[in-house]
Amino acid sequence: MTDQKVQELLSRMTLEEKIGQLVQLDGGCYGVGALATGPQAKLGITQDVVDVSGSVLNVLGADKVRAIQARYLSRSRLKIPLLFMADVIYGYKNVYPIPLGLGCTWNPALIREDYRMIAEEACADGCMVTFSPPVDLVRDARWGRCMESPGEDAWLNSRYAKAMVEGFQNDLDPAHSVASCVKHYAAYGAVEAGREYNTVDMSERRLRQDYLPGYKAAVDAGCMLVMTSFNTIDSVPVTANRWLVKGILRDEWGFGGVVITDYAAIQELKAHGVAASDREASRLAMDATVDIDMKTPCYANQLAGLVRDGALREEQIDEACLRVLRLKNRLGLFEDPYRRADAACAEATAHDPAHAAAARKTAQRAAVLLKNEGNVLPLRKQGQRIALIGPYADSADIIGMWAIHADRGRAVTLRSAMEEKLAGGVLGFSQGCRTVEALSALGEFGNVPALQGEDAGEAAAARWEQEALALAAESDVVVAAMGEHMLQSGESGSRTDITLPAPQKRLLKKLRAVGKPVVLVLFNGRPLALEDIEADCDAILEAWFPGTQGGPALADLLFGDAAPSGRLTVSFPYTVGQEPLYYNGFNTGRPAEGSGHSGRFVSRYLDCPNEAKYPFGYGLGYHTAVYSGLTLSADTLRPGGTLSARVTVRNTGAAAGVEVVQLYLRDLVGSVARPVRELKDFRRITLQPGESRTVEFVIREAMLAFLDRNMEWTAEPGTFEVMIGPHCMETQKARFEFIV
Ligand code: GLC
Secondary structure, eight states, X not given: OOHHHHHHHHHTOOHHHHHHTTEEEEGGGGTSOOOOSSOOOOOOOOHHHHHHOOEEXXXXXXXXXXXXXXXXXXXXXXXXXXEEEEOOOSBSSSBOOOHHHHHTTOOHHHHHHHHHHHHHHHHHTTOOEXXXXXXXXXXXXXXXXXXXXXXXXXXXXHHHHHHHHHHHHGGGOTTSOOEEEEEEETTGGGOGGGOTTOOBOOOHHHIIIIISHHHHHHHHTTOOXXXXXXXXXXXXXXXXXHIIIIIIIIIITOOOSEEEESTTTTTTHHHHTSOSSHHHHHHHHHHXXXXXXXXXXXXHHHHHHHHHTTSSOHHHHHXXXXXXXXXHHHTTTTTOTTTTOOHHHHHHHHTOHHHHHHHHHHHHHHOEEEEEGGGOOSOXXXXXXXXXXXXXXXXXXXXXXXXXXXXXXXXXXHHHHHHHHOSSOEEEEEOOSOSSSOGGGGOOOTTOOOOTTTTOOHHHHHHHHHHXXXXXXXXXXXXXXXXXOGGGSSTXXXXXOOXXXXXXXXXXXXXXXXXXXXXXXXXXXXXOOOXXXXXXXXXEEEOOSOOXXXXXXXXXXXXXXXXXXXXXXXXXXXXXXXXXXXXXXXOOSSOTTTOOSOSSSSSOOSSSOSSOSBOTTOOBOSSOEEEEEEEESOSEEOTTOEEEEEEEEEEOSSSOEEEEEEEXXXXXXXXXXXXXXXXXXXEXXXXXXXXXXXXXXXXXXXXXXXXXXXXXXXXXXXXXXXXXXXXXXXXXXXXXXXXX
């Protein structure tokens, strides 16, 4: 309908009906099972509120959605449809790798296409809004939600944010799109000590320069909702932070869409200690221009009183309600309240072979080969006895913590995929060990089943180990499929020990002692500290949680039907003590290298290198490459001008392979300290054996800009270093002057 009719509808609504549009409830309020994605609390709201509520949380299934909508509309005075919102983060029935793996593809265009297919599947099954993409910049591997982020670089995250929003929203084609909700605004990834829901505090410069770009890129791409995060910024919880939500998001960035809180965040303003009551919490959130209250009774029970007492203006309620009605209108709900949800279509779309093929291709490209000593990979399909051992060898639980609407049973295991590829080779399998010492520490979440054998007693575990060691002894090579339990990452998955879980580490060392080559395939949701097991492995393939096609994708890589091409978008530390760890830090006044001070008095640890064990941008293929001949088209750049940088890349290996050629810049002297390097561009190129390619980058003034001493975005004159290479720590260098 026209916007004028939307506004006319608003004018006919009572205050209670307008407030109802600002309330989001879960399926339990509509007579269907509620999947708890947060703490469960008795809401204490009336049926009258349910009858005028605006949206539903995490209820999907075409028939179920249609039934709820029909029943709801039959009781609705003004026939304003419900909005169905859900966590369809990185897959629906076909699940892709976790976003941290997607980031490692260095291929936003691929991810945009993947997200378009995700939207198709979810839309057909009744999803209208997805609480995705999460684009929180992450620098601390202790935080479990690293798994939901594309990584530690602001510019690269922005590229993915744009691609994911465009993929989901797909020009709002009614049958092939969902509205996206970028999250978690803002800077949730910077929780102190990596501890979930903890405090965030940083300079405004760091916030704007490093942490906000991903959300802004999503808003600029047309993202229709923004979710406020659980944390404080400058001591003010984001859900009550008028400066951040109204000042920056709405007034500076021009965001006119809907702001929804994270789960129960309004009521949690009391726990933060900035509100003494639900009433005060509600007033603070509404004053910050937060539109929808997710899963608490605050707005439902407090807003009318606040308006009647004059503590809030009814215009504020009108503005929030109008944003929600406009969202529903843009989704076409007033013309079609079901948005073409159809069970048969949903089933057909979810089984579209193109979707599974896309999930497999992306899982191949998300994997990062960290080590391949003696070219133990790729394996041979025949004439080799392979021992496949570990908790993830035959597990379907490879889709990560936030694939809550997926059918885990659709996941193809590594074992079945490898068996299918073998042509006369021998593959033996053993569970080997438990994933973690005790499941109890992980808490409950949704329908996550215990991994196969998780509840095995000591006797069973001992039997598995004997079986695994015997299998290894009679094999030519061991593939150890190991990693974190799926609930050791994701929400509430913070860890202070980010090494491989103890039962698996013990087994890995015993397998090493058998004396056969060991290939470690890792399933995890964060950078791990691998220093204590790296020497036990001849090869290490980082698979992340690769999704429903993870088994076939990894088998493709292990047998060489595809070559690894992923590159890290997060730094892997030697030890958790280095966290937070990221590639683009400052030089400090006493850099470990080149400071001129004596050995002791420089910025370093006594017991660990400063650098990452596996750095940002790093990854191996089945080929080798040499970079040479970096040249600049000029040694000066002027405002509005361009400068080109060229480098030659040669495949010196015997196999074809992908190189991700990365361009970094460094501003050697600024009005404030500047990072020692910053990613500014990259190219993915495929090279045949012996092939050379000259890669050219265009350097522009905008690449030089930063927030100067006066908090103005500007490019300052001076010397800049150009660095081009296969990762951030291995680059060819040249310099130019920016002259104004
Ligand atoms: C959770 C998560 C958020 C999710 C929301 C709804 O607590 O923080 O990412 O979208 O609640 O499930």
